[in-house]
Amino acid sequence: MTSAHPTTQPNSADNPWPVRTVSQKVAGWIDRLGTIWVEGQITQMNVRPGTRTAYLTLRDPSVDMSLSVTCSPQLIHNSPVTLTEGARVVMFGKLSFWPTRGSVSLRVTEIRAVGIGELLARIERLRALLAAEGLFDPRLKRPLPFLPGRIGLITGRGGAAEHDVVSVAQRRWPAVRFEIRNTAVQGPTAVPQILDALAELDADPAVDVIVLARGGGSVEDLLPFSDETLCRAIVACTTPVVSAIGHEPDSPLCDHVADLRAATPTDAAKRVVPDAVAEQGLVDDLRARAASALRNWVRREEHVVAQLRSRPVLADPLRAVGQRGEEVERLRQAGRRDIDRVLAAQTTTIEHLRARLATLGPAATLARGYAVVQRILPDGDPEVVRSIDEMPPGTQLRVRVGDGAARAAVMGREQ
Template identity: 35%
Template structure:
């Protein structure tokens, strides 16, 4: 042994394995590993132990119970899977192994990426806003269910509703819940529910399965149809760990179909004691009211009298009132009759027929005087109009022109009143009774002003 090797430190196996574990965990980050499962075992502790292998190598894996509980399906021998794991070293045996955090079937990673991308896009669009979620009715009478008619989901829902609230009516819209026909059938069922609009709440359900089995419920068109549905929608798809786009679009996501049925139905066991209490209180109130009405009826029975006695008493009161009325009305009627005779006499005296003849004669006199006055006024008006017509004829320029006179105008159309207003050789116009003459001044003679 050389001096150099003698100088190296000596460590225990435990320290060696601990150091190796720290180096491996520090040098290898959390990573995805793909391979085939073999030697799978699940002891009573709930932990999973298996070997992950490919054509070149293999590695031991452990998945503890707190992580394996979130797996959708139990791994099987020969299954191709992808695991998210931390590489480490089991110090007790010095074995290299992987501590698995997540386990999905091979190919599920692409589906998960598509799922996350669609979820992020619809979330950014506002399709999943909590404030748009509609409340689930507390006392629904009719429930629509969209699911497979032969699956375990409809059985669980019907059993749960029958146990919790048997009077709730259920209308099944049968559809395929996986495969190529699932999406079109689910969309058609949602359209029928929206068209009928006769149910109070809708359940979309399906039992558990792999990611591929549940993929129909990650369709964008289904998510939009759920949001546009006129009634509240509850989803119960897969197991508690399964989430789909439909769950985020729904007004309420239930972990399982059974939980969805529980969400829409009151619990009979919870309400029966309350209803029995209300029934007891109602019966007591009715008995108390019946006793009170019985006592009141007995009181009225004691006060009740025979109808003949009431009629006799009423007849006696009527006769008294009749006699009193006769005594009080006869004097008043006599006085009124005397007063009526007086008014009739006065009316005869004031009859206008006595004055009609005199008024007619006076009217004829007034008519004669009015006619004579109108004749006089008419003659005066005719005479006045004749005078005015004569004066108008005398002032009419045409009448002057008819007598042989003419109106002279200069070249500008101004009337000439004096010979001084024109010049020798100037042209003037003479307007006659009929027509006009264009003249030329040959001589002027001054006249008296």
């Protein structure tokens, strides 16, 4: 009894598939994918004269992934646009699995170069997408430190951008330090290298700001700086990022998502690092203004003190006391005059009353010849006699006249 075919039994450790079976299955799965359109950058081209197959490598510009491509050399020679390494293309073909090498390659029958218009249109679509997500919002921009101790610089190796940033920054502030990462700034390897350098510098706590610098170039040269992955990585950074790509007319998408856009690498150095000479001048100016303000304040206070001292109460403190003393003396004299006047008036009144009293009093009457007769009681004071009935014979009397008094006794009464 013959055994069943290996592929008809469940795959297991006891029933493994041979390599040929696995290769056949993989080839069958890939073949069912059919024809596809693929976009990427050409990184390698191998077109040997006299051969019937050209070999290319198509790379994803955003990540470190590539795909082997084969085609007819005539497809490359007859292309309306010269195809070179780094060109962005769209290819149409069918994937094939080579069991002998265990590799996959794309056999293409049509290659279309992505023109400038198409690239710009794609950039504009990506710009609109990122703007709709709010990645261009100014409120997301992080402030740059006033004086960064260490600057992370991502730029091409040996380029003018690195020299411009470093020289200008050190000329403005000699103590500044750089953490430089040299990467590709164009071509298919630019984005992965820039992403790695950006992540490394962002993770370094000593780096206070990151500058992404490159000189000017064509639209194709600046394509890596409009890559969606790079733009999102800049937004995700916790360290402020300055974009200094190209010259003033150039504006890749990373300019819009960065925390600060500099027109040129030189401008980036000026925006990131303060000018020591200008800052010293500012300090001197502030010091002079502070000294002037202090002097003006002292002069104002001196003027206030002088005004206070010039007031009579402080210039001659005893003057008020003297004025009050004179006023008190005037009041005292006025009071004395009033008292004297009242006393004089009252004295005159008393004199008048005295004269009237003297005129009307008993002494004056007695002086005119009248007398006051009092009877003397044995156990009391003398009493004035008002009726003859009060003087029976033998009554002891006291008779007072103008110049004295005498005692008498009643000898008899007359009617």
